[in-house]
Amino acid sequence: MxxxxxxxxxxxxxxxxxxxxxxxxxxxxxEEAEVVESPISKRFKDNEGKIIPFRFKPLSTERVDEIEELNQKTVRQKGKILGRETDFARFIAHVAVETTIYPNFKDEKFRQAYGTQDPIEIAKKVLNVAGEYSNWIAKISEVNGFDDTIDELEEAAKN
Incomplete structure (x- = not known):
């Protein structure tokens, strides 16, 4: 040879x-999951006029499974239980609330200010422009790896 x-x-x-x-x-x-910062809206600015980024931390698979279980409902037809289904909109919003570490939509000050105990409702009131809410949901999908395609992962593995 x-x-x-x-x-x-x-x-x-x-x-x-x-x-x-x-x-x-x-x-x-x-590597442990890192905190990710990203602006979600141009409306939230600090005293110097700079856009305030939201902070996110990815959830564990176990936590996502727990959230999915919490957002399931029993499906019945003519009094018979057919099974369970996930309320997907509520599930993804719940994942978003849990992933978002700043602002903390579960904070008691938010609950008092917005008159609700539901952090998902608080998030909807804070992000009351439809595009902001969509940006937020898209970002948490990215942060939690839901947007990673096999092709992207294979390309990253090559490098």
């Missing part, structure tokens, strides 16, 4: 070992 061919073979073998090494997936060996 030529030296160049041997190096290629060694690199392939090294990549196989790395690709099959499960230690990368063990606790403490992968």
């Amino acid at each position: 030529t030296e160049n061919h041997e190096n290629t073979f060694e690199n392939q073998e090294e990549n196989k070992v790395v690709a099959n090494d499960i230690t990368f997936f063990m606790p403490g060996n992968f």
Whole structure:
């Protein structure tokens, strides 16, 4: 074998070992989810006139599963239980509230100011321009990885 061919073979073998090494997936060996900042509306500005970004932290799969369970309702027909279905609009809004760490729509001051205990209703009142609410939902989808396509993930893995 030529030296160049041997190096290629060694690199392939090294990549196989790395690709099959499960230690990368063990606790403490992968990146923790980071807080993401993003402006959602031009209407919210600080004292200097700068747009105030919202802050988001991705939810765990377990928490999303819990939220889905909380937003299910029993489906009945003629008195018989047919099963359960998720109220998707309420589910995604609940995920958005839980993902948003600033502003905290669950804050007691918000509840008093907006006259409701429901943080989803508070978010709708704060983000009362339809595009703002849509921007917020789109951002939490992105932050939680719901928008990642397999093609994008494969491309990122190549780099």
